[in-house]
Amino acid sequence: MRESRVRRREEIWGKSEKREMGKTEKEKEKKEKKQMYLLKTEPSEWSWEDQAANGGISNWDGVKNKQAQKYLKSMSLGDLCFFYHSGTKARRIVGVVSVVREWDGNAVDVKAVGEMRRPVDLKEMKHFKGFALLRQPRLSVVPVPDLIWDQICLLGGGYHGDSSPPSDSV
Secondary structure, eight states: OHHHHHHHHHHHHHHHHHHHTTOOHHHHHHHHSOOEEEEEEOTTTSOHHHHHHTTTEEEEOOOOOHHHHHHHHTOOTTOEEEEEEOSSSOOEEEEEEEEEEOOOSSOEEEEEEEEEEEEEEGGGGTTOTTOHHHHSTTOSEEEOOHHHHHHHHHHTTOBTTSSSOOOSOO
16 A cells, blocks of 8 residues: 555656647746645535644545646645635635645645634625636635735735734724
């Protein structure tokens, strides 16, 4: 069992090294800059509590939409993602995860970084012009521009595990 895990890990690292070969310097520089995303899930399917209880690591799979898959494929190790609960009862950002394994043909692996100090409801984000969550609400994976990431973190008082102290002013 352990040997198969080691072999699988070596396969994944080998594939990522091959992908890096042949890239231009501009592509490599872009990859070095961390990107941010938002990952949607129905709490009844996979909740923040499930994520945290699972050792913090999960395989983010089951994404069928080609545009959402494109965003998953563009994720790099260390990229941060908001963990968003969708559904009828509460549409809000509840936590932050980071990418710990890049796209392998089916999924990426993400690890819990921290829960939002205060969940940020969709209603609070309605004024963010150009935010893909609002432009393409049916996508389960969308990029988050730096400015919007910072504003959402401010609205939520940050998240447990970030380097800034909790904010009392919102």
